[in-house]
Amino acid sequence: MRMRTLVATVGVAALALTAAACGKDEPSAGGGNGGGASDSCGDLHKFTTASGVDVAGSPTFTKMKSAGKVTVGVKADQPNLGYKDADGKRCGFDIEVARMVSAGLGFDPDKIEYKEIPSANRETAIAGGEIDYYVGTYSITDKRKKQVSFAGPYFIAGQDLLVRKDDTSMDAGKTALKGKKVCSATGSTPIQRVKDEQLTEASNISEFKTYSECVSQLLDKKVDTVTTDDAILKGYAATAPDQLRVVGKPFSTEKYGIGLPLADKALRDKVNSILETSASDGTWKAIYGETLGKSGSDSTPPPLEKY
């Protein structure tokens, strides 16, 4: 009996090892569950923490002051955007924006307490005071504006295509998708758009639980392209700039904002002014270049929408 158990254990271990070993020679992004040594976070941007900040009439700021820290909602599974590496370090464009806002509010970015909030729970977490603000590919929509308020946008994303670097057949953008194998996250808005607009045949659509799995399929030539917001795609392209690139013909508009408590207009104005400064003094460009810019595609800070 003991022998049988041993055989089984060895068998399972061998299976697991084969899967892991095969993923190893990919520079990163490879492997079904994403994550190799090269996915670890490097140095973060150095911000000067503002001193003597006061945001008159902001209950959220008063709360931060008395707690002596800021609690920020983020995502953890998007390379170069909102990412947590194997050592627990966080990095990416959204993380840098969160740190920049914290520094502008007078809190040392090292003192931020991060909370991973899944997309479906964002409104509840902000309205319930669980987090002070949220930075994580959070699209500003009229429906959401009824529950939370938004500073920004700090980035304008659009649905785009991630392709293998040498593949130029989809450079025309969405019109070139016919006959191509398209991958995206199960049930996501981008894949629903591909279906609704019949951009490719139904049999060519693949849906996996995470974008990392789609990227793995792309590198293995099982699919021709991965589609979702270009910010997310640029993040993956930046992990393997020699193998992947973003086409750069976005066909939707997503304005990423910083989610704040609904009634706190004072804090929203303050965060907007922090974003404005970062656009004019070159900080925005710098943190973009250190994160998503590594994918090879350029970007500029978008105009703010103050309300």
Next chain:
Amino acid sequence: MFSVLTDNWPLFRDGFWLTIRLFVVSGVLSLVLGTLLGAFRVSPVPALRGFGTGYVNILRNTPLTLVFAFLFFGAAKMQLALPNPFWTAVGALTIYTSAFICEVVRSGVNTIAPGQSEAARAVGMSFFQVLTIVVLPQAFRAIIPPLMSVLIALLKNTTIAAGFSVAEAGAIPAAMSERGENQLLTLLWITIGFLILIVPLIFLQRWAERRTAVA
């Protein structure tokens, strides 16, 4: 409550229809492969017994998600060409479920008194005849309830395919969340859907038990 279902009816209809197809195809294939493996494990040939034992112990102890991940990602890395996602998913479910059916069949075979097969062999039957004429028909009577449990588990296990490009019922919540629909009601309707699918299995079990009952 009904609007969640009626507004998104095509999503539910297509999802559950795919679940049913996935279940029926992999269920039939698992029964065939599982019975064959069960026969291997009780056969007089040591090589076949060894193969059956190895198969059961590896597959029964491997999480189903890992079997799926291996077929979808591991095989791709090894340059193995696999059929479309539906048939790959059928493969993963069949490979996995067969190990359980094999054990159920073997336990059924063990309920048959050794004297029966000894008597059958004494009248000149071959191993194959003993198995198909004497042992298995009796064994199946004993294994109807556990076999049905394995099949019901298979029905629920099909939801794992949602993460692997097979948009069956398990993929409905993701799409509904993006549409901003109520998640709790979505899950409630999916639960009701699965209960409806399990009802025929329960009746099938009752019918089979009655039919094979010994007076």
